[in-house]
Amino acid sequence: VVGTGYVGLVAGACFAESGNDVVCVDNNPTKVRLLRRGKIPIYEPGLEELVRRNRTEQRLTFTTTLAKAVRDSAVIFIAVGTPQGEDGSADLKHVLDVAREIARAMNGYKVIVDKSTVPVGTSEKVREVIRRETTHPFSVVSNPEFLKQGAAIEDFMKPDRVVIGAEDPRAQALMLELYEPFTRTGAPIMMMDCASAELAKHPANAMLATRISFMNEVANVCELVGADVHHVRKAIGSDKRNGNSFLFRGLGYGGSCFPKDVQAMKRFAADREYEFKILDAVESVNKLQKTKLDGQMKKHFGSLKGKTIGVWGLAFKPRTDDMREAPSIPLIEALLSAGASVQAFDPEAMRIAKGIFGSRITFATNGYDAVKGADALAIVTEWNEFRRPDFGRIRSLMRSPVIFDGRNLFAPAQMKQNGFTYYSIGRS
Ligand code: NAD
Numbered sequence: 001v002v003g004t005g006y007v008g009l010v011a012g013a014c015f016a017e018s019g020n021d022v023v024c025v026d027n028n029p030t031k032v033r034l035l036r037r038g039k040i041p042i043y044e045p046g047l048e049e050l051v052r053r054n055r056t057e058q059r060l061t062f063t064t065t066l067a068k069a070v071r072d073s074a075v076i077f078i079a080v081g082t083p084q085g086e087d088g089s090a091d092l093k094h095v096l097d098v099a100r101e102i103a104r105a106m107n108g109y110k111v112i113v114d115k116s117t118v119p120v121g122t123s124e125k126v127r128e129v130i131r132r133e134t135t136h137p138f139s140v141v142s143n144p145e146f147l148k149q150g151a152a153i154e155d156f157m158k159p160d161r162v163v164i165g166a167e168d169p170r171a172q173a174l175m176l177e178l179y180e181p182f183t184r185t186g187a188p189i190m191m192m193d194c195a196s197a198e199l200a201k202h203p204a205n206a207m208l209a210t211r212i213s214f215m216n217e218v219a220n221v222c223e224l225v226g227a228d229v230h231h232v233r234k235a236i237g238s239d240k241r242n243g244n245s246f247l248f249r250g251l252g253y254g255g256s257c258f259p260k261d262v263q264a265m266k267r268f269a270a271d272r273e274y275e276f277k278i279l280d281a282v283e284s285v286n287k288l289q290k291t292k293l294d295g296q297m298k299k300h301f302g303s304l305k306g307k308t309i310g311v312w313g314l315a316f317k318p319r320t321d322d323m324r325e326a327p328s329i330p331l332i333e334a335l336l337s338a339g340a341s342v343q344a345f346d347p348e349a350m351r352i353a354k355g356i357f358g359s360r361i362t363f364a365t366n367g368y369d370a371v372k373g374a375d376a377l378a379i380v381t382e383w384n385e386f387r388r389p390d391f392g393r394i395r396s397l398m399r400s401p402v403i404f405d406g407r408n409l410f411a412p413a414q415m416k417q418n419g420f421t422y423y424s425i426g427r428s
Contacts, residue, residue: 001015001022001023001024001025001076001077001079002025002026002066002069002076002077002078002079002080002098002102003025003026003078003079003080003081003094003098003116004024004025004026004031004032004035004041004062004079005042005079005080005081006042006044006147006149006152006256006320006322007079007115007116007145007147007152008024008026008077008079008080008115009024009035009040009042009044009047009051010044010047010147010152010153010156011077011079011115011145011156012024012060012077013047013050013051013054013060013153014050014153014156014157014182015178016054016059016060017050017053017054017059017157018181018182019059019181020059020178021059022054022059022060022061023061023062023063023068023069023072023073024060024061024062024063025062025063025064025065025066025069026062026064027064027066028064029064032062032063032064035051035062036062038051038052038055042321042322043320043321043348043349044149044150044152044153044320045150045151045153045319046153046154047152047153050153066098066101066102066105067101067104067105068105070101070102070105070106070107070110071105071106071107073110074110074111074174075110075111075113075174075175075178076102076110076111076112076113077113077114077115077143078095078098078099078102078112078113078114078115078116078126079115079116079145080094080095080098080116081094081116081256082094082095082116082117082118082260082264083260084259084260084263084264087267088263088264088266088267089119089263089264089267089268089271090117090118090119090260090264090267092118092122092125094116095114095116095118095122095126096125096126096129099112099126099129099130100129100130100133102130103129103130103131103132103133103134103138104133104134106130106134106136106138107136108136108137109136109137109138109139109170110136110138110139111138111139111141111170111171111174111175112126112130112138112139112140112141113140113141113142113143113175114126114140114141114142114143115143115144115145117144117145117201117202117205117257117261117264118142118198118201119198119202119264119267119268120195120198120199120268121195121198122142122198123140123141123142123165123194123195123198124194126140127140139166139167139168139170139171140194141164141165141166141171141175141194142164142165142166142194142197142198143162143163143164143165143175143197144163144197144198144200144201145201146159146160146161146163146201146204147159149255149317149319149320149322150317150318150319150320151319156182157182158182158185158187159182159183159187160187161187161188161189161190162179162182162183162187162188162189162190163190163192163197163200163201164176164179164189164190164191164192164197165192165193165194165195165196165197165198166191166194167193167194172191175189176189176191201261202261202264202265202268203265205257205258205261205262205265206261206262206265206279206282208246208253208258209253209258209261209262209279209282209286210278210279210282211245211246211247212246212248212250212252212253212258212286213252213253213281213282213283213285213286213289214285215229215233215246215247215248215249216249216250216252216285216286216289216425217285218232218233218236218249218426219249219425219426220426222426222427222428223425223426223427223428226428227426227428228426228427228428229249229408229425229426229427230408230426230427232426233247233248233249249408249425249426250289250327250382250406250407250408250425251289251290251292251293251327251331251380251406251407251425252285252286252287252288252289252290252292252327253286254290254316254317254324254325254326254327255316255317255322255324255325255326256322256324256325258325259286259325260325262279262282262283263283265279266279266280289327290327290330290331291330291331291334292406292425293331293378293380293404293406294331294334294335294338296404296423297309297335297376297378297404298338300376300402300404300421300423301375301376303338303339304335304338304339304340305338305339305340306339306340307339307340307341307375307376308340308341308342308343308373308374308375308399309335309340309341309342309343309374309375309376309377309378310342310343310344310345310364310370310371310372310374310376310377310378310398311328311331311332311342311343311344311345311370311377311378311380312344312345312346312367312370312377312378312379312380312381312383312386313328313345313346313379313380313381313382313383313386313407314326314328314344314345314346314349314350314352314353314380314381315328315346315348315349315381316328316381317381317382318381318382318383318384319348319383320348320349321346321348321349321351321352322349322352323349323352323353323356326349326380326381327380327406328344328346328353328380328381329356331378331380332344332357332361336360336361341361341362342357342360342361342362343361343362343363343364343369343370343371343372343374344357344361344362344363344364344370345363345364345365345366345367345369345370346381346383347383347385350363367385367386367389368389368390368393368394368397371394371397371398372397372398373397373398373399374397374398374399375398375399375400375402376398376400376402376403376404377394377398377402377403377404378403378404378406379403379404379405379406379407379409380406380407381407382407382409386409387409391415391418391419391420392418395418395419395420401419401420401421402420402421402422402423403415403420403421403422403423404423405422405423405424405425406424406425407425408424408425408426408427410422410424412424412427
């Protein structure tokens with residue numbers, strides 16, 4: 001498995017857990033050194049234990065040397081990043097570099113599987129790159145990954161479906177064998193052509209992003225008419241045609257996938273002279289939603305100059321340390337440029353946040369520390385530990401008891417009783 005990020009490390013550990021011998025390759029020597037010592041460079045629940053067990057049983061090893069890993073392997077997964085390029089398209093540089101390196105190291109038939117999120121046509125590009133470098137036989141397979149950070153192992157072990165784009169029977173058989181242990185509960189393995197498999201991923205994320213933006217707009221209308229988005233969401237979601245997932249209002253989507261995948265989807269449609277209009281709206285709603293809390297604060301205080309704001313939650317969602325495109329970043333930047341000072345806490349993302357904000361904000365040791373002397377508290381990520389705080393303690397620590405809750409963790413009536421001025425999303 002090439003690339004030991006959120007996807008590659010989880011995939012490698014899970015394939016090892018089902019009995020395979022797995023070599024995880026990364027060109028970041030610091031990461032590999034950590035992994036070899038049994039340390040996990042990212043936070044993902046359950047991953048450390050899974051990696052430790054499979055390392056101990058010698059089914060899972062780590063290296064920076066791709067060539068040897070390729071020679072020793074029958075199936076090679078490419079799970080490196082596909083970041084957003086300058087024009088919004090997925091940057092395939094890392095995928096194609098790895099494909100080239102794999103080709104140069106091949107010593108016989110190999111199945112090369114693209115697990116990174118890529119636009120349609122990438123398997124063909126990978127095939128071309130490899131063909132140029134080797135005369136050994138090979139198959140290229142497209143196998144998009146649908147796991148979500150925070151529940152990645154559960155998702156990988158018990159997927160809703162496995163999508164495999166493979167056109168030759170030998171590769172199909174190997175992939176079926178590899179995934180069989182994960183689909184015993186009845187989840188389907190969907191075998192299809194490479195183009196369809198490639199196209200399965202971007203629209204899946206774009207649809208989820210659409211639901212988020214849609215519900216944020218519903219929440220904004222709720223505020224205008226005095227309705228409560230919580231009741232509205234339940235009423236919408238209980239209709240089977242709509243379903244309950246991804247109908248939560250909040251501060252907009254973030255993370256390493258939705259923003260870039262929505263962009264990439266738009267881009268490759270545009271390259272074929274198709275304007276994907278809905279996604280323009282999805283993006284502009286999302287951008288606006290990320291300004292929601294600082295907008296509420298400016299309205300409440302008039303000016304934020306000299307105010308101290310406590311921030312709970314920095315990661316783009318709970319159960320991860322990932323801060324890529326997190327709503328906390330534009331919020332904190334807006335607060336700082338309005339002259340406020342920020343004291344922030346996150347259970348897992350502090351190390352990454354320090355790299356982003358340095359000494360421009362104060363890093364608190366826990367949630368209570370973050371509200372000490374604060375004029376307001378902003379709740380940005382809905383970590384479980386923020387759900388049942390000691391409100392009396394918070395009130396006594398704050399300079400003024402005002403909460404801006406971007407995740408609707410509390411009931412407005414309860415907050416009023418507790419003596420807070422309380423702002424939330426989609427509730428008057
Ligand atoms: P990541 O940035 O966490 O990890 C990528 C890893 O690849 C890094 O460790 C990096 O050092 C390594 N790498 C880059 N170039 C390399 C090279 N030439 N040789 C060896 N290693 C190299 O990324 P991620 O979040 O794991 O995502 C990987 C892919 O999976 C992306 O295409 C992403 O869109 C997709 N994806 C991500 C998720 C998710 O939740 N993170 C879910 C589904 C799909």
